[in-house]
Amino acid sequence: MITGTLTRRTALAAIAAVMVAREASATPDSTREWLASLAKGTPKEGKVSLKAPEIAENGNSVPVTVSVESEMSDKSYVKTLYVAADGNPNPGVAIYEFTPLSGKAEVQLRVRLAQTQKLVAVAEMNDGTLFMASREVKVTIGGCGG
């Protein structure tokens, strides 16, 4: 919390902190690598839908809904759902492991976003096929550090 007056020193420290945070940030490439290390194969577009606000005023808590259009039977179901963000210090957000008992692969979560960036969701079916969706969210106030 910033309570006192903003001195030159704290202002500089804040700017430096932001720069450090930017340097350590994930990139679209590192996000792709993170996803590729977990889900083998090339994801196709489709089946997955990712809902998030176009502009998030507060990056501390951005509501996100991810759903995968698929039956959830013993024969065919969504096995894993990976959610990533390509502009946070680390790309990973959450990994859901479903079972046919889940009934429906639809989840809601609240995410911290450090800056304007792209959210990516990749769904892995039980037969190994991958589907993905992505969406850019503009962030007014970042939600990391502070």
Next chain:
Amino acid sequence: MADDIKPRIRVANTAKKGELVEVKTLVTHPMESGQRKDDSGKLVPRLIVNSLAVTYNGKPVMNLKIEPAISANPYLSFFVKVEESGTLKLTWTDDEKNSWTAESKIEVT
């Protein structure tokens, strides 16, 4: 601090056989990301709830691995397919291996 952590769960008490029931849940937890600095400029060590396991009558429904990018007081919602009456059990675990559970009974009518 760990005493303040309270899991909450909201789910219907009754359901039809085979119905998809939505489960909404929230844990009051600060979710220290490990990125934040305190007043003296030191990094606050990471301490987050890193997993949620959901079972229904002891059978696994969903496992969730949580990264620091999930907001403080994590709110999560998901579905469970209810075939018979039973108990839905949620177990959260944090980086220090503390765990919290919440249960809710669902009756099939």
